[in-house]
Amino acid sequence: MMKKAASITCLFVDIGGVLLTDGWDLHARRRAAAHFKLEWPEMEDRHHLTFDTYEEGKLTLEEYLGRVVFYQKRPFTRVQFEAFMFAQSKAYPEMIALIAKLKIVHGLKIAVVSNEGRELNAYRIRRFKLGRFVDFFISSCFVHIRKPDADIFRLALDIAQTPAGQIVYIENTPMFVQVAEGMGIRSILHTDYGSTCAALASLGLQADGDICESGASERVEHEGLRA
Numbered sequence: 001m002m003k004k005a006a007s008i009t010c011l012f013v014d015i016g017g018v019l020l021t022d023g024w025d026l027h028a029r030r031r032a033a034a035h036f037k038l039e040w041p042e043m044e045d046r047h048h049l050t051f052d053t054y055e056e057g058k059l060t061l062e063e064y065l066g067r068v069v070f071y072q073k074r075p076f077t078r079v080q081f082e083a084f085m086f087a088q089s090k091a092y093p094e095m096i097a098l099i100a101k102l103k104i105v106h107g108l109k110i111a112v113v114s115n116e117g118r119e120l121n122a123y124r125i126r127r128f129k130l131g132r133f134v135d136f137f138i139s140s141c142f143v144h145i146r147k148p149d150a151d152i153f154r155l156a157l158d159i160a161q162t163p164a165g166q167i168v169y170i171e172n173t174p175m176f177v178q179v180a181e182g183m184g185i186r187s188i189l190h191t192d193y194g195s196t197c198a199a200l201a202s203l204g205l206q207a208d209g210d211i212c213e214s215g216a217s218e219r220v221e222h223e224g225l226r227a
Contacts, residue, residue, distance in 0.1 A: 008203055010109040010162040012153075012180070013099060013134075015116065017172035018190050020128060021090045023120040024051075028088040035084060036069075036076055043068060054117045057141035061119040086123050094193055099170075100133040101207045102200065113156050113169070115140040115147050136160075147176045153183050168203060170196060 016022035029047060033040040046068040054064040061082065069081060103110050112134050116124070118141040125131055138156045140146040145155065157164060164184035171177050177187040188199045197207070 007166065008106070008108070008168050008186075008205055009166045010111065010160050010168075011099065011102065012111050012113045012156060012160075012167055012169040012171075012185065014171045014173075014176070014190075015112055015114040015121075015124065015130070018170055019092060019095055019099070019130065020124055021088070021092075023089055023116055023124060024085060028085070031088070032081070032084055036074070036081065038069065046071075051117075052146060055115050055140045055146055056144050057118055058144065059117075061117060064117065082119075086120070086127075089120075089124050089127065091128050092193070095196070096128070096130075096133075098193070098197065098200075098207055102205055103133050105207060106205060108205075109160055109162065110134045111156055111160055112137045112139065113147070113152060113171075114138070117141050147173075148179045150179055150183060153180055153185065157183075157185075168200070168205070 013019060016025070022028065029044065030040065032038070033043050050059065050064060050067045053059050054061070059067075062078070065078060065081065070078060074081075099110060102108055110133055112130070114121070114137070116139050118139075121137070121139045121141055125134075125137065130137075136159055138152060138159060140152065143152060143155055145152040147153075157167075160167070165186075167185050169177070169180045169185050169187040170190050171180065171187060172190040174189055177189045180187045186203065188196055190196050200207070
């Protein structure tokens with residue numbers, strides 16, 4: 001007789017690429033370089049040398065931008081650049097609605113496990129009201145650990161006080177899915193709304209049928225944003 005799988009009591013969810021667009025990805029940086037007429041190769045080299053440190057909460061946004069953009073005099077201000085940077089974040093509203101609905105229907109704990117810098121993270125949580133349905137945020141800037149370091153998942157398990165077998169993790173980066181699965185956390189590689197909805201349903205986490213069937217428009221928008 002097969003052992004029955006443990007019921008799911010908690011969701012771990014990434015922010016960038018799942019609930020929202022990425023906060024400061026390659027495309028956003030290219031748009032910024034074009035908009036502010038910056039030398040793209042130099043900006044990108046400087047970004048890669050220091051961004052991990054910013055996401056680990058060891059640099060402020062001001063310090064990060066001082067290294068990447070404002071290491072020389074510019075014809076624009078930090079305020080203008082930061083406003084452009086923050087404006088790159090867009091919501092995937094149906095994914096947000098899905099997770100919020102699952103929390104209500106199934107009484108789930110919802111935890112964000114995300115790599116984000118502090119100021120971007122705080123802006124995105126506030127702007128898109130993620131605190132309405134997320135119980136706790138294990139953000140790299142708060143805990144000073146970044147995915148794919150397995151310790152961020154160990155910390156999330158400790159904070160959630162939930163066995164790994166009762167958790168599902170929704171993530172759009174294959175390596176991070178593999179790390180979580182290696183720790184016994186069932187994971188869904190998020191590529192679009194519809195497939196994630198179906199994967200959750202297969203684990204017994206059905207939402208309102210109308211929510212899942214309405215995902216076509218978001219799938220088109222999602223793919224367009226990733227292009």
